[in-house]
Amino acid sequence: MSLLQLTPDLLSTALPTGWRAHAPGRDDVPDLHALRARHEVAATGAESASEDQTHAEVAGDAAGTRTHVMVRDASGDVRGWATAHDRAGGRVLVAVVVDPELDDATGDDVAAALFAWAQGAGAAHARARGLDGTQLDSGAFAPDARQQRRLAAAGYAQVRTWWQMKRPVDATDRGLRPTRPGVVVRRLTREVGGLPPERDLLAAHDVLEQAFTDHFNHHAETFGEFLARLRSDPGHRWDHWWLAELVDGDEVLPVGVLLGAASVDDHGRAVGSYVEYLGVLRAARGRGVARALLDAIVTDAAERGRTSVGLEVDADSPTGASELYLSAGFTTSYVTQSWHRYTNAC
Structure with a gap:
């Protein structure tokens, strides 16, 4: 059976011995948010997502358009999390979060399994819409060379840069x-x-x-x-x-x-x-x-x-939006990247 057909049970066979994958529920939200926070702090030095946001995506109003899988190690600690978000027809947002405390070799293996699962989940979203395939839209923080390496290994290519800007009020x-x-x-x-x-x-x-x-x-x-x-x-x-x-x-x-x-x-x-x-x-x-x-x-x-107003802007926007925001007192807090690939629905 190909990696594109991995269910959580089958995904577990691609993980280290004793590790398991499963679909998360409401009770997993605190662990998932803690994992996300570790990832953000390791990449940028600060958290950017709230626990309310994690709850909404996993078990709240935003969960209906998302498919998730999470990975626990043999001790029960959360080590990985992947999401495939049916954002629009022909576009699936893919998020793969791997515990930055893992050694590179283990982290790379977990990331590869999660990206393969996400490709299959994205294909399923496309089939549900009656499409032949879909764009998989993922991303990385600009300083996070490790995530960028894992995206490239999964067949993604960097296509855009975004400024995350903020203005004090x-x-x-x-x-x-x-x-x-x-x-x-x-x-x-x-x-x-x-x-x-x-x-x-x-x-x-x-x-x-x-x-x-x-x-x-x-x-x-x-x-x-x-x-x-x-x-x-x-x-x-x-x-x-x-x-x-x-x-x-x-x-x-x-x-x-x-x-x-x-x-x-x-x-x-x-x-x-x-x-x-x-x-x-x-x-x-x-x-x-x-x-x-x-x-x-x-x-x-x-x-x-x-105390502030924040926004995201395309660093290469043809409309001159970045110049507007700079003139209005916004400065860049951190930089993110978009990475894309395409997958067939079958």
Whole structure:
């Protein structure tokens, strides 16, 4: 039987003697989060994911589009974890986390088995969508040569670099900033029941789909997929979404959107804000729309007493986004890489 067909039981046969693989559940979340934290600290010197995020992905609202396997050694300690996330049609996000405390030879063997499992899981996601195959989209921290070596051994190639940026926020950032003539930025309002009007949600989705068409590795999402994915994030807040509109008399045209979220600590407290997406229609670029949206979330964070706003930007973006963020006071905290390969569904 090929590695592409590995179930957790069969995966165990590719591991050191006495080690076992199994699908994780709610009770495994603390161990998985501790493993993820060790991996992040070894690569960048700091944790970047909260335990709430790990819980959401394994046993919470975000688990429905993800397949997981975890590896325990003969003593029962968690040593590896792989996830295949059905992100969009033709795109599966693959995450492989190996305990940095393992020696290189053992870690390489565990990584190879987990990447092989993830390839099979990605193929299964593609089959479920009726596709002939799918892109497998994984990544690494820029300083993590060990993970990059393991990605290359699994058939992945580096395709992009991303800056993880952050801007400090304080009381001087409070107060609305002026926008250019004809540009109006408004927070999505909520109706009875807590949801924004459907017209605003549809506008946000439509603007993002159009704005990101010329962006690297864009894969279209249905409206339902879009809403379900963003609402599954523990940091999701409807009042962190803004629409930008061009107003000319009675004509109002949505041209930009910023979807934000709360950055929460391990106690569930919102300590910062995060820009999940910022998109502006091509025809409206150069009119200060993106800066107006960015100002909105910075002002909002300051008024909530938060300490920072974070975001991710394509280091090679053709839209000049990185220049905008640098001019707005953002600096790079750390750098990540995208690594891709393709797999057939059968």
